[in-house]
Amino acid sequence: MSKTILITGGAGFVGSCLGIRLKSLYPPYKIIALDNLKRRGSELNLKRLRESGVEFFHGDIRSPEDFNVLPKIDVIIEASAEASVLAGIDAAPDYVVNTNLGGTINCLNFALKNKSDLIFLSTSRVYPIEKIEEIEFEETETRFNISSTQKIKGVSDQGINENFSLEGYRSIYGATKLCSELLIQEYRQFYGLKTIINRCGVLTGAWQMGKADQGIVVLWAARHFWNQNLSYFGYGGRGKQVRDILHINDLYRLIDYQIHKIDSLNGQIFNVGGGLGTSVSLCELTKYCQEITGEKVPIEAVPENRPADIRIYVSDNSKITKATGWRPEIGVREILEDIYIWIKDHQSSLQYVLK
Numbered sequence: 306m307s308k309t310i311l312i313t314g315g316a317g318f319v320g321s322c323l324g325i326r327l328k329s330l331y332p333p334y335k336i337i338a339l340d341n342l343k344r345r346g347s348e349l350n351l352k353r354l355r356e357s358g359v360e361f362f363h364g365d366i367r368s369p370e371d372f373n374v375l376p377k378i379d380v381i382i383e384a385s386a387e388a389s390v391l392a393g394i395d396a397a398p399d400y401v402v403n404t405n406l407g408g409t410i411n412c413l414n415f416a417l418k419n420k421s422d423l424i425f426l427s428t429s430r431v432y433p434i435e436k437i438e439e440i441e442f443e444e445t446e447t448r449f450n451i452s453s454t455q456k457i458k459g460v461s462d463q464g465i466n467e468n469f470s471l472e473g474y475r476s477i478y479g480a481t482k483l484c485s486e487l488l489i490q491e492y493r494q495f496y497g498l499k500t501i502i503n504r505c506g507v508l509t510g511a512w513q514m515g516k517a518d519q520g521i522v523v524l525w526a527a528r529h530f531w532n533q534n535l536s537y538f539g540y541g542g543r544g545k546q547v548r549d550i551l552h553i554n555d556l557y558r559l560i561d562y563q564i565h566k567i568d569s570l571n572g573q574i575f576n577v578g579g580g581l582g583t584s585v586s587l588c589e590l591t592k593y594c595q596e597i598t599g600e601k602v603p604i605e606a607v608p609e610n611r612p613a614d615i616r617i618y619v620s621d622n623s624k625i626t627k628a629t630g631w632r633p634e635i636g637v638r639e640i641l642e643d644i645y646i647w648i649k650d651h652q653s654s655l656q657y658v659l660k
């Protein structure tokens with residue numbers, strides 16, 4: 306049966322990649338991307354969307370009226386956001402709150418009216434900073450690793466699972482996402498919406514408009530490509546902090562499954578990330594970038610932490626793997642090669658965003 310799918314933030318990195326792939330694998334589906342093009346570089350995705358048959362609506366999720374022009378929708382993928390963890394910390398919080406929380410409420414109300422299912426792109430940043438910093442770790446030559454014995458619940462050497470504490474501050478960005486999660490659960494319980502929440506770790510791949518506060522893997526690759534300076538911020542300035550990274554095509558396989566199996570996953574919250582297998586520290590990332598680009602760039606050590614920094618985050622995918630069989634397949638080197646080839650092939654159009 307054909308479906309009409311709305312992707313909010315549909316011109317962004319995640320939204321555009323999901324939309325284009327959905328349209329290519331399910332040609333009869335109507336895929337609509339709604340975006341206000343706030344993110345620098347999202348405008349570069351408009352041509353890709355058009356060429357692949359995804360319909361673009363220039364709209365703002367903060368405005369309920371912008372939903373009025375849309376047709377009946379079967380599934381909403383809420384992938385719009387001010388996605389920077391520093392948003393609202395170094396400037397006024399209005400935009401991040403109104404988009405990430407107010408906008409999600411508008412999506413929920415629109416979903417109610419249409420009886421649409423809702424898949425929400427949440428974040429690992431819902432977990433509080435101070436608790437994450439309590440995780441026991443070991444230090445190696447190139448990285449911090451999560452220790453196998455831990456005093457707090459919801460963490461093991463496989464990463465952080467959904468039982469991790471939610472007590473504490475987490476950044477304005479993380480808080481807006483957690484507030485949205487809470488409302489999504491209420492709309493499911495009391496209004497009967499079908500919903501899935503994915504708490505994603507670092508997502509990356511070609512077409513991510515990487516910058517220092519969001520899209521660090523692409524930023525790292527781009528700085529090597531154009532031979533520009535980088536810095537290791539925080540934790541002594543040695544680049545040992547660790548994240549798991551998930552390629553957008555791996556995320557796509559999961560979202561495709563969730564769209565088509567929402568009845569069996571309704572109401573669930575999942576941690577979703579690359580997991581231990583694709584975890585990488587900054588200095589390990591540097592080594593991959595050096596090997597792939599052939600460039601070695603100056604990297605300044607800045608020992609002091611910045612607000613909202615965390616030492617280590619690795620998603621424990623056990624719950625989502627048990628529920629769906631899904632697991633990431635694309636490794637760190639493959640991810641970086643994908644990004645490198647994309648930058649090389651599109652360098653003239655990308656340099657005003659990435660350089």
Ligand SMILES: NC(=O)c1ccc[n+]([C@@H]2O[C@H](COP(=O)([O-])OP(=O)(O)OC[C@H]3O[C@@H](n4cnc5c(N)ncnc54)[C@H](O)[C@@H]3O)[C@@H](O)[C@H]2O)c1
Nearest residue numbers: 314317318319341342343344347365366385386426505508
């Ligand atoms: N990329 C990651 O590492 C990551 C990790 C965890 C969660 N997420 C979540 O995944 C989703 C997609 O992130 P992304 O990486 O594609 O970010 P992105 O910035 O590339 O895309 C977000 C899109 O939303 C649009 N947007 C912003 N404000 C809007 C508004 N008021 N109305 C309409 N559109 C608006 C932007 O223009 C942009 O195109 C976000 O919800 C983000 O919080 C991303």
